[in-house]
Amino acid sequence: MEFQLLIEQLLNGLQFGTMLFLMSAGLTLVFGVMGLINLAHGSFYMIGAFGAALLAEITGSFFIALISSFIVAMFAGVITEILVIRKLYKKDHLDQVLATFALILIFSEGIRWIFGAYPLYLNIPLELNASVSLPLEIIYSKYRLLIIAIGILIAFFLYILTSKTLLGIRIKAGQNDREMISVLGVNIKTLYTIVFALGAALAGLSGALIGAIQSVEVGMGEPVLILAFVVIIIGGIGSIKGAFVGALLVGVTDTLGRFLLPELFKLFFDNADANLIGSSIASMSIYILMAIVLIFKPSGLFGER
Amino acid sequence: MSEKKLNFLILISLFFVPLFSILLNDIYITTLFSKIIILAIAGIGLNLILGYGGMVSFGHAAFFGLGGYVTGILAFHFNNYEPIQILVFEFEGTNQLLFVWIFTLIFSSLLALFIGYFSLRTTGVYFIMITLAFAQMLYYFSISWPTYGGEDGLSLSLRNEIPFLNTMDPITFFYICYVWLIIAIIFVKFILNSPLGISLKASKENEDRVRSVGINPKKVKLISFIISGAITGLAGSLYADLNRFVSPTILSWQMSGEIMILVILGGMFRLYGPILGAFFYIILEQFLGGITENWQFWLGFIILLEVLYAKAGIMSFLIKDKYDEKTSS
Numbered sequence: 001m002e003f004q005l006l007i008e009q010l011l012n013g014l015q016f017g018t019m020l021f022l023m024s025a026g027l028t029l030v031f032g033v034m035g036l037i038n039l040a041h042g043s044f045y046m047i048g049a050f051g052a053a054l055l056a057e058i059t060g061s062f063f064i065a066l067i068s069s070f071i072v073a074m075f076a077g078v079i080t081e082i083l084v085i086r087k088l089y090k091k092d093h094l095d096q097v098l099a100t101f102a103l104i105l106i107f108s109e110g111i112r113w114i115f116g117a118y119p120l121y122l123n124i125p126l127e128l129n130a131s132v133s134l135p136l137e138i139i140y141s142k143y144r145l146l147i148i149a150i151g152i153l154i155a156f157f158l159y160i161l162t163s164k165t166l167l168g169i170r171i172k173a174g175q176n177d178r179e180m181i182s183v184l185g186v187n188i189k190t191l192y193t194i195v196f197a198l199g200a201a202l203a204g205l206s207g208a209l210i211g212a213i214q215s216v217e218v219g220m221g222e223p224v225l226i227l228a229f230v231v232i233i234i235g236g237i238g239s240i241k242g243a244f245v246g247a248l249l250v251g252v253t254d255t256l257g258r259f260l261l262p263e264l265f266k267l268f269f270d271n272a273d274a275n276l277i278g279s280s281i282a283s284m285s286i287y288i289l290m291a292i293v294l295i296f297k298p299s300g301l302f303g304e305r
Numbered sequence: 306m307s308e309k310k311l312n313f314l315i316l317i318s319l320f321f322v323p324l325f326s327i328l329l330n331d332i333y334i335t336t337l338f339s340k341i342i343i344l345a346i347a348g349i350g351l352n353l354i355l356g357y358g359g360m361v362s363f364g365h366a367a368f369f370g371l372g373g374y375v376t377g378i379l380a381f382h383f384n385n386y387e388p389i390q391i392l393v394f395e396f397e398g399t400n401q402l403l404f405v406w407i408f409t410l411i412f413s414s415l416l417a418l419f420i421g422y423f424s425l426r427t428t429g430v431y432f433i434m435i436t437l438a439f440a441q442m443l444y445y446f447s448i449s450w451p452t453y454g455g456e457d458g459l460s461l462s463l464r465n466e467i468p469f470l471n472t473m474d475p476i477t478f479f480y481i482c483y484v485w486l487i488i489a490i491i492f493v494k495f496i497l498n499s500p501l502g503i504s505l506k507a508s509k510e511n512e513d514r515v516r517s518v519g520i521n522p523k524k525v526k527l528i529s530f531i532i533s534g535a536i537t538g539l540a541g542s543l544y545a546d547l548n549r550f551v552s553p554t555i556l557s558w559q560m561s562g563e564i565m566i567l568v569i570l571g572g573m574f575r576l577y578g579p580i581l582g583a584f585f586y587i588i589l590e591q592f593l594g595g596i597t598e599n600w601q602f603w604l605g606f607i608i609l610l611e612v613l614y615a616k617a618g619i620m621s622f623l624i625k626d627k628y629d630e631k632t633s634s
Binding site for chain 1: 355361363423426427429430431433434435437438439441442445446448449450451558562565566569599600601602604605606607608609612613
């Protein structure tokens with residue numbers, strides 16, 4: 001029993017991690033290529049979820065809802081990039097933090113204006129809302145397995161995109177020397193818009209996927225945003241590989257921490273105290289992980305500088 | 306208008322706020338301005354390292370919140386007649402503000418020493434994020450630790466006391482905050498003109514040169530970080546007493562963002578900037594909040610325009626003689 005529970009928690013951690021990866025991939029690319037801290041990345045997560053909830057209600061199809069979350073967030077990304085983000089590339093980090101903080105206010109209140117203050121619900125289709133039996137008598141949710149599969153698929157796709165395609169080579173070149181690649185005839189403005197929109201679209205997709213498990217509400221993006229920042233700091237800013245490793249590390253640490261730490265403290269304290277101390281420390285565990293990584297590797301696990 | 310004249314005008318106008326509020330027969334104005342002053346103190350604390358030191362701390366809510374919680378917890382234990390136990394040590398809670406402030410200053414300095422020691426090993430965006438991470442740790446800790454209310458927060462039945470003064474009186478409390486504002490200004494001014502402040506400003510420009518004259522820039526930054534944290538912590542303590550309530554909200558990253566916004570809004574590199582920033586931020590909040598439920602939407606627009614087009618802040622807008630741009634890069 002204990003063992004099955006542990007595996008189940010591990011899978012939960014993996015699912016959480018792959019979702020975080022979808023969020024972090026865009027964030028780390030945008031930072032790595034354009035040098036921009038984008039606090040409003042969580043807003044695209046929210047926009048994707050709302051877009052999906054709306055489309056699911058109109059069409060009744062979960063699949064269309066997922067696709068539309070990707071497209072809606074991508075469009076929001078393109079518009080935001082052209083109207084605001086473009087003006088921020090040359091500014092310092094402080095201005096970027098403030099301007100994108102302002103964007104969060106605008107997006108969150110805008111969505112509340114349109115959809116009202118109550119959360120929306122996005123339902124998982126019946127055929128996915130079931131459990132499957134895995135080897136070793138493990139029973140696990142089909143939908144969560146699907147999330148893990150989508151996450152790994154996208155990670156693979158991004159790996160191919162960044163390392164094997166022309167776009168990826170240009171992105172990498174832009175990361176190293178933006179003036180040189182614009183001299184070589186690459187339209188750097190369009191490249192930046194593409195990268196930003198891709199990141200926004202992935203955030204939107206993960207918002208829709210998670211929105212189906214939790215609820216779709218204003219402000220749902222910010223907690224995930226902070227976690228995504230932790231992920232890219234741990235992984236090293238600008239590195240897709242780092243984002244993947246960091247996301248899984250954070251996902252598993254958080255989930256297993258909540259499960260194992262109270263058990264661990266039960267060896268030293270009585271039950272109530274152990275639960276209290278364990279869960280308190282578990283709620284901080286990923287930040288502790290990040291602090292430790294930064295203390296020993298100040299530019300993250302796969303950071304270059 | 307020269308900066309000196311404007312500064313003087315700000316302090317004088319603040320001084321007469323209670324009179325104004327009595328004349329208008331609206332005591333809420335005094336309370337509102339107490340809040341403005343408290344946020345201004347927090348901003349002055351942050352501005353020391355943000356404006357003058359170039360350290361973008363995105364986690365100053367940690368100190369603001371810690372100050373609030375120290376105040377709340379001491380009063381909580383005093384009201385419940387339960388001694389506070391830390392390992393084998395036991396001491397009584399207190400509702401005496403003088404002690405509360407001393408404890409707040411000690412604890413927020415210690416926290417700043419801890420956070421600063423580790424954070425200052427990094428620079429740039431990593432510094433922004435690690436300060437944020439430390440603040441988040443405290444935030445989640447405060448939510449998951451149920452003794453002091455957890456997510457619901459902690460109420461103080463009465464404000465803490467000072468002998469011979471009635472702190473529950475809004476005007477008295479306003480002047481307590483006002484005195485702290487003056488102290489904070491004088492103290493930071495003193496720091497800025499001291500060797501410490503000068504080497505801090507120099508470290509922002511060029512660390513290597515500072516090192517080459519035999520000063521350790523890390524040490525300078527760490528000491529400034531501690532002072533900054535202590536001032537912001539004190540503001541948090543006043544804030545807890547003003548509202549007679551503390552909750553994890555004051556530890557949240559939005560709080561860090563708010564303190565940062567009011568510093569920028571008022572104008573960095575200017576000692577009195579955060580006062581004007583806090584004034585405009587709160588008045589805007591009140592004004593927009595009165596017209597529309599979605600005031601944050603418009604606030605977002607205003608901040609965005611300010612960042613994109615009017616970098617220098619309100620202070621520079623009001624002051625005629627052009628500030629030397631060289632120090633702002």
